[in-house]
Every structure is written in C-alpha cells, then in structure tokens.
Amino acid sequence: MSGGERSTVPATTAEVERAVAEAHRHEWALVLAATARVAGDFDLAEESVQEAYLAALGAWARDGVPDRPGAWLTATARRKALDVLRRRQVLRAKLPLLLEPDATEPDVPDEIAVPDDRPRLVFTCCHPALAREAQVALTLRLVCGVSTGDIAHVFLVSEPTMAARITRAKKKITAARIPYRIPEAAELPERLDSALAVVHLLYTTGHTAPAGGDLVHADLVDRALHLARMLASLMPDEPEVRGLLALLLLTDARRATRTDTDGRLVRLEDQDRSRWDRDAIAEGRRLVLGAFRTGRPGRYALQAAIASLHALAPRYEATDWPQIVRLYDALLDRWPSPVVALNRTVAVSMVDGPTVALAEVDALAQDPRLAGYHYLPAIRADLLHRLGRDTEAAQAYRTAIDLVDNDAERDFLATRLGELTR
C-alpha cells in the first residue's frame, strides 16, 4: 500500500492516537472529497473514510506514522471504496451519479496525483437546491467530519432528527443529481454566496449560541474559522472569501473579553482592549485592505472593515464613528437588511446623538422583519437611558428580556434593567 515516505520507527499508541486525531481534524475534508470522487455517493465515501481512519490506528502503530497522513488516508479510503464498488458489481451503474466523465478512471492513481476536491465537496454541500439547515448539517458532517450527535447537540435537535435531515439531503443529492463539481464562472458568485453564508451561520451560531447557557460554543467557532481559512486558501482571488475570513478573525479577536469570569456578557465599551488578540486583528486588517483593493467591496468585506475600526480604536469613545456610519451606508447599499439598518443606529447615536438614533430605531420598529428581534428593544432601551427617559428604558429592557433566548444575554439585560430601577 502506498502512503508516501514513512518514518521507520514504530510509534507508541499515544503518538498514533494523537496523529490520527490530528489527521481527523485537518485532513478529513481532503480525504473525503477525494474519496467521494471515486465512491460516487457520499454514504460510501463516508464509510470508506471512517474505515481508513480506523485502519490508520493499526497500520501506523506497526509501520510508523506516514510523512503525509492525508495522502495515506486518501489512498486507503479510495481503495476501500473501490473494493466495495467491485463487490457490488455495479461499478458502471453507480459511478455516473456524481462523477464527470474525466473522473471515471477506476485505477486509483498514486496520492501525488490526487487533485484537491475540497471545493467540489463544499459547493455540493452548500448547493442552493438544499435547504440552509441541510447545507449547514452536511457541511459539518462531510467537510468538517463532526459526528451527527455533536451536530444535533449544537442545533438543539435530537440525534435521530439530525440523522434524518442529513440522510434526506444526501438522498436529494443522489436522486436529483446535484453534480459534484465547481460551479461555472457565471454561477460562481451566487454559489459562493451560499457557501459563505453557511460558514458565517456556523460562526454566528457558535459565537452566540441561539439558546442555552454558554455564550460561545468554542468548537463551532473554531470549525467556522477553519472552514473560512480553507476557502481562503482554495480561492485566494475571491475578495468576499477574504472578507469573511477577516470578519471572523476580527470578531473572534474579542472572544476572551466578551464575557467575564462568571460568564456574564461584557459590552464592547467595557471590554478590556489590552486582552484582544492583536495577531488576529493584524491578520484581519490585512485581509480587509486586500479585499478593498480589488474594487467594490462586498458585504463581508464591509462588515469586516467595520469590525476592524472597532478593533483598532484605543477606547470606545475614540472609535472612528463617522467612518463606521459611512461603511454602514455602503453595507446597506450592498445588503439592504433591517438588521444592518438597526446596527447602523448605534453608530449614528455616537455621531449625531441618541435623539436622532432613537427616531431611526422607532422607524425601524415598524418593519415586521424585526418584530421579535430582541436587539431592537435592547438598543432602544440604551438610547432612552442616555436621554434620561429611564421609565421608558425599563419598559424596553423588559420587552427585550421577554424576547431573548440566550441565558448570558438575558442576564446582561436583567442587570441593565436592575441598574435603572435601583
């Protein structure tokens, strides 16, 4: 069996387990993407990849950890998939499901020749013919290798429910023949949008768990960052990919200061800026500048630019608020979302004062898409408090508390309310 150069020294069990875990974390997408090309369907691909990881435990303990574990795993998984296909004797019938003609070559070339199929995998998982929740679940399962049980836990559904969701999505890919390929140039912007939206949704779900106790679901945040980095390395010329990675890095640079030691939410203005991750900020800043240089910046690059101005400000009051308002204007132009308009009012309050901002918030409150959105009454409450209208502010905080799901956010709002009515 080929697997590249191999170290001759047999490894200890602990070393092997560490190497396999490491390979699971970093090579899963590569291995699965290359195996899916041979397997022709995701179920067989997954099964073969899982078997390859199991086989690695024994083989690596015996022969040493290969220099390129990903290549070893890919070659092993592809062979396992081909064995199954030969046994089924339906090689010809199965292959056309996913494959393009050039990929039907049944000989597994040596791993050196294996192309990077991860973009195909990502674009298939994020295909617009799949519902967003299915795209997200498939991406976590197939691209990140997260277990169905863990995915179910993050999205607060039972494991059988999540398993059914993933199975349905895979069945649709096969039955409707969603192709395993990179979209054509004309389709790419729309398809890329869909993939970036999935990564962004993973991040925001991890950043502020929609319900429950922990404010940050750290593992999910790391997965989203990993995916964004992967996409940026696969598509270095796409400014929005860089924009998304920048946005995630700049937001995540503040992770350690978003909650205090008791898990309570800390406002941006009260966060200890000396503890922000300077390396992440510098990298995010570089990416933003790069994305802006390519011409008309997209929604992620614009959001990242706003985040970078926050990250660079020495104090909350010293933030370049007029520039933030201008970036929000550009963002609204690219992405006319009421949530963006609402966030813009916070910056407006720092430039034109709370009275102007409150009028804008009250106008937005008429938008049915913001009904039930707890940030609206929360922002309104803060503006009313700054205007000395504490009775109305208290009422707005109560409205926000009724709407919020996340415990840390609820505690934060309750504390603010307590300060008013003290």
Added chain:
Amino acid sequence: MAQYAVLIFSPAPADPMDLTPDYLALLERYPAQVTELGGRIVTGFALQPSTTATAVRGDLVTDGPFIEAKEVVAGFFVLEAPDLDTAVRIAKLNPATIHGGVEVRPLFTPPVE
C-alpha cells in the same frame, strides 16, 4: 442523463387560451434553448384551465384543483439533462417563471440492487 419532471405553475386559472403573444413568442424559442443548454424534452403537455379540474379525496369529489392556491399547475414536461444544475438552468429560461414558477423534480426509477 437523468430525467426530471418540470411542473409549470401559473396564476389561476392558467387558461392556455389566455397566453399573451409575448409569452407564446418566448415559448416558441424555448425548445432551441433547451437543446443549446444540453437538455432534451422527452414529452410535454399543457393543461386545460384549473376551473376544469376535479379533485377526489377519499370518497369526496370536489370541484377545482387538489390544492387551492394562487398558482396552479398549468402543464408539465419531462426533461432529460445531465444533472440538476443543467436542469435548473433550463428551467430558469421557461417563460412560466416570469409570473409563476416551475418545480424541477427527478423522475423515480426503481433502484438497480
């Protein structure tokens, strides 16, 4: 090649006699566009208006389409295409998508195994 049913939905009652000259002109060009995009229409039908439909649910026989909605099935065709992306590209050019829409749905073939 895979086969898809393309179900055409138009504002009720979807009377084919009421189609505008513009729509008919677009429809005239459609088969050539399908071929150009790599598909083939296997067969296709337009339906009489939904006011002529009769629904049967269990023992209950009622006047009108099975599901009461703003848009009703106006016709369908069977499309042969290499994959869903091609089928959707073809579906997007159908004039029904201007005021109504289409549903692209793979035909069922019993599994080989």
